Amino acid sequence: TQNSQWGGRFSEATDAFVQEFTASVDFDQIMADQDINGSIAHATMLAHVGVLTAAEKDTIIDGLEAIREEIHNGEFEWSVALEDVHMNIEARLTQRIGITGKKLHTGRSRNDQVATDIRLYLRDAVDHILSEIKRLQSGLIDLAEREADTIMPGFTHLQTAQPVTFGHHMLAWNEMLFRDYERLQDCRKRINRMPLGSAALAGTTYPIDRAMTAQLLGFDGICENSLDGVSDRDFAIEFCAASSLIMTHLSRFSEELVLWASAQFNFVDLPDRFCTGSSIMPQKKNPDVPELVRGKTGRVTGHLISLLTLMKSQCLAYNKDNQEDKEPLFDTVQTISNCLRAYADMMPAIEVKKDNMRDAARRGFSTATDLADYLVKKGVPFRDSHEIVGKAVAYGVAQVKDLSEMSLQELRQFSDMISEDVFDVLTLEGSVNARNHLGGTAPSQVRAAAGRARTKLQS
């Protein structure tokens, strides 16, 4: 039998495999609620401008609400023969309310319908993701406040560089998440524009009121150009780009947690409930959550590349290619929501091993720069003091002694400008407290920065 939605000009039914091949209902049914909301707004507008009677509109809305119930209760029978979520719902509407159901699609095309549904779906998804980012940030800020005085080695090249506070390190992650948050908020502005009214590509001959439909659906405005309205997917690409950056940040964070949880670093303990064991090695406690988040980064970045490649070379306006936008987009939403959830849940439970971090910070000559700065303050030009301290470090490597463990006489072999007060700058506390300016690692700065971050989070 020929397709009931467009069979008029066809002389044979669709090939069974082609039907399966071209269908999207298995994955686009996730937008059923948005599709129904869009249809209700469309019908309301059509009645307002006199294209439908008030009675027809009411019948359509009642029918759609009943279908929503069927879907929520798992009673709805999705049919591949009806291709996608839009035609499934419309066909069921006509089955339920009869001929009035056939009037719903007046002045509309699946092209503007699907574009509208995706935007409604993505707008909800972005709002959820934004709230998860905030939950994670709140955990990070708490941790930073709690560990404002905790000293750890700061690294460059993964080699000990200078002591930093753990709180400062956590607030670095928080800064990245702030930018991620802003990027998504900005992207939301472009998501929240309504394509409906573009119809297939050129607009429609009915006296539609697009502003009204947009207002009913909570859009900030309409897509100005009908050709662009049905074919634009750059809002989705932008979302995937912002998501890829979030995942990149979480992946870097994960890499650190995996390292820190190792026996070799032993800086943190992740709660058992976020780890798994080994089926062969009884001693193992593996940091699966950060590892998996790191791994899922590739998947989200892949989706970004999929969408970019999907859009490349598409002529105006709608092309069926665009049906391929959904799986990468939906999977990005799902993946990023899950990863943020896992991280936000895990953050308050991270246990910090202060003593181990402190011991590690004492190894690797982390206060060498402090000694160089000390000499500069005594009048030695920086390049000379760099050379002097380099020699002192070489001596320390040979003697297996940290700078702070050397006697005054030992240190004075390298410069007679060094006196008793040198030990104030060679301690870990001396080192971090000295970096006492906006953006520095001093505990007092970390507390102030955490306070500002919390205020920003609440605004």
Ligand code: ARG
């Ligand atoms: N399922 C289609 C999609 O996802 C809906 C739009 C189809 N429009 C069309 N003219 N074939 O893009």
